[in-house]
Amino acid sequence: MLQVLLAVGMGALALLLFVVWRVRTDGAWALWWHDNYLERLRDFTSGQSRPMRILQFVQSAAAPGDANSAICAVDSYCANVEWAMNVGDKKGQILDAVVLAVRPRWVLELGTYCGYSTMRIARLLPPGARLVTLEMNQHYAQVAKQILGHAGLDTQLSPSPAPHTQGEEPVGGATQSPQGRWRLQEALIYTTLHCLQLPLQLFSRPPQNPLSPFCPKATEETAERQPAKRSSACKVDLLVGASSALIPQLKKKFEMETFDLIFIDHWKASYLPDARLLEECGLLAPGTVLLADNVTCPGAPDYLQYVRNSPRYRSEYFPCQLEYLQVEDGMEKSVFLG
Numbered sequence: 001m002l003q004v005l006l007a008v009g010m011g012a013l014a015l016l017l018f019v020v021w022r023v024r025t026d027g028a029w030a031l032w033w034h035d036n037y038l039e040r041l042r043d044f045t046s047g048q049s050r051p052m053r054i055l056q057f058v059q060s061a062a063a064p065g066d067a068n069s070a071i072c073a074v075d076s077y078c079a080n081v082e083w084a085m086n087v088g089d090k091k092g093q094i095l096d097a098v099v100l101a102v103r104p105r106w107v108l109e110l111g112t113y114c115g116y117s118t119m120r121i122a123r124l125l126p127p128g129a130r131l132v133t134l135e136m137n138q139h140y141a142q143v144a145k146q147i148l149g150h151a152g153l154d155t156q157l158s159p160s161p162a163p164h165t166q167g168e169e170p171v172g173g174a175t176q177s178p179q180g181r182w183r184l185q186e187a188l189i190y191t192t193l194h195c196l197q198l199p200l201q202l203f204s205r206p207p208q209n210p211l212s213p214f215c216p217k218a219t220e221e222t223a224e225r226q227p228a229k230r231s232s233a234c235k236v237d238l239l240v241g242a243s244s245a246l247i248p249q250l251k252k253k254f255e256m257e258t259f260d261l262i263f264i265d266h267w268k269a270s271y272l273p274d275a276r277l278l279e280e281c282g283l284l285a286p287g288t289v290l291l292a293d294n295v296t297c298p299g300a301p302d303y304l305q306y307v308r309n310s311p312r313y314r315s316e317y318f319p320c321q322l323e324y325l326q327v328e329d330g331m332e333k334s335v336f337l338g
Contacts, residue, residue, distance in 0.1 A: 028298070035085060042082060050084060051114050051143040057081070058147050065152035067123040074116050074147075079324045086116035087265060087293050088323025094331055095263065095291065099124045102289050104260030108250070109133035110243050110274060111266030115144035117293075118236060119151050121263065125234040132237045132254065134246050136266070141240045148236060155236040243270060247277050258285035264292040271295075271303035279312075279336075286338040297322050297329040307334040 039050050046053065054077055062073040075089045087095055099107075099121055107125065112118055112135035122131050135141040141157060148155040237254070239246050243266060250256070262278065264271055271292055278284050295304055295317075307313040315334040322329040 035083070038082070049139065049143075050082060051140055053082065054078075054084060054114050055143050055146055059150055062150060064150055067119045067151040067153065070147060070151035071116065071119050071123075074114070075324075083324055084114070085294075086113055086323060087120070091293060091318075091320045091323060091329070091331055092117070092120050094318050094320065095120055095293075096124060098289060098291050098333060099261065102261045104289075105129050106256055106259045106261075107131045108259045108262045108278075108283070110262070110264045110270075111135065112144045112238060113140055113265075115147045115151075117263060117265060118144065118148060118238075119153065121261075122148075122153050122234050122236055127234065129234040130237065130254065130256075131234055132239065132250065132259075134239050134241070134243050134266070136240070136242050138240050141238055145238055148238075153236050154234075155238055157238045157240070159240045243274050244277060247274060247283070248281050250283060251281065258283055259288055260285075262288065262290045264290060265294065268294060268298055268300045268303075271300040272306055275303065275306065284336040286336060288336040290332075290334045290336065292332045292334070294322075295330055295332045297327055304332060307332065312337055 042053070043049060054074060057077045058070050058073045061076070063069040071092075074084075074086065078084045078086065078088070095117060104125070105128070107121055107129070109118060109121065109131065112133045115133075118131065118133050125131060133144075135144065138159060141159070145155050145157045259278075262284075264274070266274075275290065284290075290307070290313075292300065292303060292307075294300070296319075307315045313334040313336060315332055318331045318333065319328070320330055321327060
């Protein structure tokens with residue numbers, strides 16, 4: 001009997017180590033674990049969505065009116081409590097560098113989620129600059145508006161009158177999925193698997209101290225552009241709806257010509273169609289910079305093939321790691337040549 005128990009224990013340990021190794025080294029496993037199982041488990045046990053949990057942490061940990069403090073809070077939560085797919089602290093430094101190099105007056109962001117990258121961009125923009133960010137999910141947009149407001153950013157939310165789109169994420173809280181409430185057997189499965197959460201977190205992430213390691217390093221130029229408090233240097237327009245429907249409306253809606261910088265971080269399958277749509281709508285000018293996140297994990301191969309082989313772009317790849325993890329990822333910077 002003892003030998004049987006020992007064999008079962010060794011088998012369970014081997015399985016655990018295998019899962020830990022796959023989550024640490026394989027992007028698909030890492031995304032499944034953090035963005036599927038753990039998120040659903042927390043949604044079930046808390047009765048709230050992950051964006052709502054991030055919002056509550058920001059409201060409790062970040063100084064009101066301070067974008068840097070709000071960024072630190074999101075990074076701390078996502079590294080120490082619950083992973084979330086925003087651009088993150090490491091790739092966020094690449095985003096910061098591109099914003100400071102381009103010095104844009106008009107910025108478009110595809111994919112707001114909770115407003116993390118929106119804050120990173122907006123805090124570096126000069127007064128009078130405009131940041132337009134598009135988010136398909138109404139619930140995400142509402143949370144993002146509250147986080148941006150807490151960070152001191154002047155944000156105008158324009159909800160879409162269109163009905164819920166097929167394929168869109170759930171609009172309500174965690175338990176209001178179109179597929180219905182969780183079944184009892186699913187809850188039991190997730191609860192059983194929860195025993196893996198602690199060792200996986202210990203092995204898959206480097207240990208972090210709360211808040212301080214994640215605070216964006218302020219350069220002299222950043223300090224000049226952003227005061228310590230009340231960082232509403234630019235106006236943020238948050239539009240709710242599918243990017244394919246909103247992009248053709250942007251010129252008329254904002255009475256503008258072209259964007260100087262476009263940050264792409266929404267549905268990976270939409271990267272290429274939306275890039276082509278931006279071209280067709282005349283929203284790109286020679287020198288417009290497109291910066292695409294997650295081009296390696298989960299990946300956007302058709303988009304990469306297009307911008308790297310088209311004579312209309314000059315592209316550069318920035319290798320990095322998936323936000324808050326040790327999985328390979330990267331960003332693609334593409335300059336539109338005309």
